[in-house]
Amino acid sequence: MKKSNIIMLLAAILPLGLFLFPLWKITLEAPQYPTPLGMYIHINDFSDVNPHDIKNINLMNHYVGMKYIPDAIPEFKIFPAGILITTLIGLIIAFKGNYKWFLFWFILMMVLSSAGLYDFYIWEHDYGHNLDPKAIMKFTNPDGSQMGFQPPLFGTKDILNFRAHSYPRLGAYFLGLGIAASLFAYLVGKKTHKKP
Amino acid sequence: MKNIIKSTIAMLSVLVAFTSCNNSEKSDSKSGALASNVAEKVYVAPGEHDEFYAFISGGFSGQLSVYGLPSGRLFKVIPVFSQDAEKAYGYNEETKPMLNTSHGFVPWDDSHHPDISQTAGEIDGRWIFINGNNTPRIAKIDLSTFETTEIIEIPNSAGNHSSSFVTENTEYVVAGTRFSVPIPQRDMPIKDYKGNFKGSLSFISVDPEHGHMDIKFQLIMPGFDYDLSHPGRGKSHGWFFFTTYNTEEASTLMEVNASQNDKDFIAAVNWKKIEEYVNNGGGTMMPANYAHNVYDESTHMATSTMKKEVLTVNPLDVPGAVYFLPTPKSPHGCDVDPTGEYIIGNGKLSSALTVHSFTKMLDAIENEKFAGDAYGIPIINFEDVLAGTVESSGLGPLHTEFDGKGNAYTTFFISSEVVKWKLGTWEVIDRQPCYYSVGHLMIPGGNSRKPFGKYVVAMNKITKDRYLPTGPEVTQSAQLYDISGEKMELLLDFPTIGEPHYAAGAPADLIKARSKKIFNLEDNNHPYAAKSEGETKVVRDGNTVHIYMTTIRSHFSPDNIEGIRVGDKVYFHVTNLEQDYDVPHGISMIGANTSELLIMPGQTETFTWEPKQEGVWPFYCTDFCSALHQEMQGYVRVSAKNANTPLKWSLGEDIE
Numbered sequence A: 001m002k003k004s005n006i007i008m009l010l011a012a013i014l015p016l017g018l019f020l021f022p023l024w025k026i027t028l029e030a031p032q033y034p035t036p037l038g039m040y041i042h043i044n045d046f047s048d049v050n051p052h053d054i055k056n057i058n059l060m061n062h063y064v065g066m067k068y069i070p071d072a073i074p075e076f077k078i079f080p081a082g083i084l085i086t087t088l089i090g091l092i093i094a095f096k097g098n099y100k101w102f103l104f105w106f107i108l109m110m111v112l113s114s115a116g117l118y119d120f121y122i123w124e125h126d127y128g129h130n131l132d133p134k135a136i137m138k139f140t141n142p143d144g145s146q147m148g149f150q151p152p153l154f155g156t157k158d159i160l161n162f163r164a165h166s167y168p169r170l171g172a173y174f175l176g177l178g179i180a181a182s183l184f185a186y187l188v189g190k191k192t193h194k195k196p
Numbered sequence B: 001m002k003n004i005i006k007s008t009i010a011m012l013s014v015l016v017a018f019t020s021c022n023n024s025e026k027s028d029s030k031s032g033a034l035a036s037n038v039a040e041k042v043y044v045a046p047g048e049h050d051e052f053y054a055f056i057s058g059g060f061s062g063q064l065s066v067y068g069l070p071s072g073r074l075f076k077v078i079p080v081f082s083q084d085a086e087k088a089y090g091y092n093e094e095t096k097p098m099l100n101t102s103h104g105f106v107p108w109d110d111s112h113h114p115d116i117s118q119t120a121g122e123i124d125g126r127w128i129f130i131n132g133n134n135t136p137r138i139a140k141i142d143l144s145t146f147e148t149t150e151i152i153e154i155p156n157s158a159g160n161h162s163s164s165f166v167t168e169n170t171e172y173v174v175a176g177t178r179f180s181v182p183i184p185q186r187d188m189p190i191k192d193y194k195g196n197f198k199g200s201l202s203f204i205s206v207d208p209e210h211g212h213m214d215i216k217f218q219l220i221m222p223g224f225d226y227d228l229s230h231p232g233r234g235k236s237h238g239w240f241f242f243t244t245y246n247t248e249e250a251s252t253l254m255e256v257n258a259s260q261n262d263k264d265f266i267a268a269v270n271w272k273k274i275e276e277y278v279n280n281g282g283g284t285m286m287p288a289n290y291a292h293n294v295y296d297e298s299t300h301m302a303t304s305t306m307k308k309e310v311l312t313v314n315p316l317d318v319p320g321a322v323y324f325l326p327t328p329k330s331p332h333g334c335d336v337d338p339t340g341e342y343i344i345g346n347g348k349l350s351s352a353l354t355v356h357s358f359t360k361m362l363d364a365i366e367n368e369k370f371a372g373d374a375y376g377i378p379i380i381n382f383e384d385v386l387a388g389t390v391e392s393s394g395l396g397p398l399h400t401e402f403d404g405k406g407n408a409y410t411t412f413f414i415s416s417e418v419v420k421w422k423l424g425t426w427e428v429i430d431r432q433p434c435y436y437s438v439g440h441l442m443i444p445g446g447n448s449r450k451p452f453g454k455y456v457v458a459m460n461k462i463t464k465d466r467y468l469p470t471g472p473e474v475t476q477s478a479q480l481y482d483i484s485g486e487k488m489e490l491l492l493d494f495p496t497i498g499e500p501h502y503a504a505g506a507p508a509d510l511i512k513a514r515s516k517k518i519f520n521l522e523d524n525n526h527p528y529a530a531k532s533e534g535e536t537k538v539v540r541d542g543n544t545v546h547i548y549m550t551t552i553r554s555h556f557s558p559d560n561i562e563g564i565r566v567g568d569k570v571y572f573h574v575t576n577l578e579q580d581y582d583v584p585h586g587i588s589m590i591g592a593n594t595s596e597l598l599i600m601p602g603q604t605e606t607f608t609w610e611p612k613q614e615g616v617w618p619f620y621c622t623d624f625c626s627a628l629h630q631e632m633q634g635y636v637r638v639s640a641k642n643a644n645t646p647l648k649w650s651l652g653e654d655i656e
C-alpha cells in the first residue's frame, strides 16, 4: 500500500474520534458559580460538565425567556450518519482510489463541516434570540432592539452577568486532524505520482 | 460545720484574689495584643477557608455549632437535641421522631461532649457524636451532611455526662451516668441511696460501615457519680477510664457531703474483656424501654423504635474487668495522653494534677497490689499506680488536652487559666489567663493519637466586660491560643452559642472534601416526594389532605389550591426540585402551628396545617432564593366545614 493511501486511511478513521470525545464545550462563568456551569456537545448528545449543569443553565436562562436545552435534536441523528458515511467513503478511497480522490474527500469534509458549523450557529442564534414574549426579564441593546443571549460560536463573550466561552474539544480536533490528513495525503500522493 | 464555714471562706477569698488578679492581667494583655501582629494570625481573607473546623457544643442550647479556626467565624448551628425553627428540625414530620424518648417528645437537652469518629486512633471526620445530659441520649451527626442522623436513648442512666467518647476505631461510643439511680427505676426512699443506687456505664457499638448505634452492654457499677471518661489509646486501647465523685454515696447537700473523701476513684474498665464475655453469652437481659431514632437520608425521614431490653453486666461476674484507681480529690476531667500511657485525673478540689501510669496499673494488677475493694471491685494502691503529680499554684484543674509533642494543657476553673506542662517531667512550662472561668479546652485531634497541636481553644463560662453588654445575659465565649511555640499566645476572643461546653476539632481537609452539596432527586425515596411538576397533586382522604408540592426558582407547583375545608388536616409535602448547590427553598403557611420548612435541593420535607377559618390564605418562600423570590408565593382557598368546593389545584393557568 502506498504511503499516501495509508495517510488517507488514517484521515478517514480519525473523525470516528467524535464518537469517543465531545465536539464542543460551552462554559458559563459568573460570580455566584465558583464552579462554572458547562455543557459538552457530543456528536449525538448534550452532557453536563458537572452534574446537573444543563438543568441549572435552563433554570438561569428561563429568566430571560430562553427555551430549555432540548434532550435531543435532529442533528444527533444526521451528524453521526454523516460521519459514518464520509468515513466509509474515505476508507473506500484509501483502499481503491488515487490521490485525486483524496482532494475530493477533503473538499467534501470541508463543505460538510462548514455546514455543520453553520447549523450550530443557526441553532445558537435561535436559542439566544427566539425568546418567550412573557419572559420575566427583558433587556434591550443601546439601539433599542431586543438583546440576544447567543453564546459565541467560537471564543469568549460577556452576556449580562455571565462570561460565556465556546471552544472545540477533542472530538473536533480528531475531525480537524482527519481533514488535514486527507489534504496531506493528497499532497504526498501528488508528489510520488510525479516522481516516476 | 465550723470546718465547712472555714473552708468556704477560704475558697471565697481565693476566688476574689484570682478575679482581681485577672483584671489587672487583662489590661496588660490588651496592649500586648495590640502591639503584636496577632490579628494577622487569625485573619482569613475573604473567600479563603479556615484551616480547621471546630465543633463546639451548645451546652444548654442542646445544639452543636460549627466554627472555623483560626478565624472564630460561626458557620452553622446543627440542631441535635433541641427543636430548631430555622431548619424545621423537630418541627417537620420527618425529624419529629428524632426527639422521641421513653418520656415522649422531649424537644430539648443539654449537649456536652462532641467527639469525632476515629480510625486507628486518628480522627477520620466521618461522624461526630454528642451526648444529651438531661434525658440521657447519644446523637450521631453525619459530617457529610452536617445533620443529626441518629439518636439513641440510654436506659438506666441519669445525667448522661461521662459521654460521648469514642474508642480508637469507633468500636464503641460510651455513655456513663453522672447520677446513680435505682436500677431498674422504682419507688424507694432517697435516704436509702447508699448501696442501693447503681451507676450504669453503657457501651454503644457503632457499625463500622453505616455508623448505626446499638447498646451492646451496660456495666452496672456501684452508686457513685461517674463524671467524665476517656478511652485508652495505643497500648491502653481496650480500656476505658471513668472519673468518679461522691464515692461517699451521699444524696443531699452534695457540695459538702460528696467532698468528704480525700480520694475518689478513676474506674478502669477493660471493655475488651467484657465484650468477650458478652460475645460468649454472658450478661443479663433486663427489661427496659428506650427510643432508638434513625434518620434515613434516602427517604429524608426519621423513624423512632422503642427498644424493650438491654444487656447488663455485673462487673463481679467478669473478674479482671474493672479496677479502681484512687485519685484525689473529686476528680473531674479524665484524659489519656496520645501514647496511651498516662491517665490524668484532675482533682477539681485540689491544686495538683494526678497522673496515673497505665504500665504501673497493669503491673499492680498482675502482682495483685490492692488496697482493698469497693463493692467487690479491687482498689489499686495509690502509690502503685501514680506516675507523677503536676504541682502548680493553679486552682480547680478540670480538663487536659495534648499537643502531640509531649506537652499537656490543663484548664483551671477557679484560677481561670490554661497551664502547659510536660508529660514525664511534670514541670509547668507556661500559663496563660482565660477570660473568665474556663471549663474545657480543645486542641484539634487533642484527644486522639494524632493531635494537630497548633491551636488550643479555651471555652469560658463567664465574659462580663469582654464584649458589649446585652442585658443581664451576656454571651459565653471561646478563646483561641497559638500553641505552636514554647509559650502560648492569646490570639482571639469569639462569642459562642449556649454554653460552649466542650469541642472537637479537625483539619478542614478531612471534612470539606466529603461534604454533600445536593441530594440527588433520583435517589429521593420519600413516600410523598414529587420529583417533577408533573407529579404534583392534591389528594383528599377523609379530613386529611396531602399536597404533593414542588419548588424551583421561582415558583411553587401548584400555587393555587382550592377545596380545602375548615377542620382539615393538611400535609404540605414539599420537594425542592433544584439540583444546584446552595439553593434551598423555604415555605411557610399562615397560621400553621409549626415552623417554616427549609428544604435542600432534592429533598422533601413536610409540615402540617389545620385551617381554622374560611378564606383565601397565602403561603410563600422563606429563603431568599432568587431575583423573583418575592414572587414565590401561592394561595390556598379554605371553604366551610361542610362546603362542597371541588378539590382543585393549578399552576400558571391563564387568567382572563
Ligand SMILES: [Cu+2]
Pocket (backbone or CB within 6 Å): B553, B554, B584, B585, B586, B621, B622, B623, B624, B625, B626, B629, B632
Ligand atoms: Cu424560593
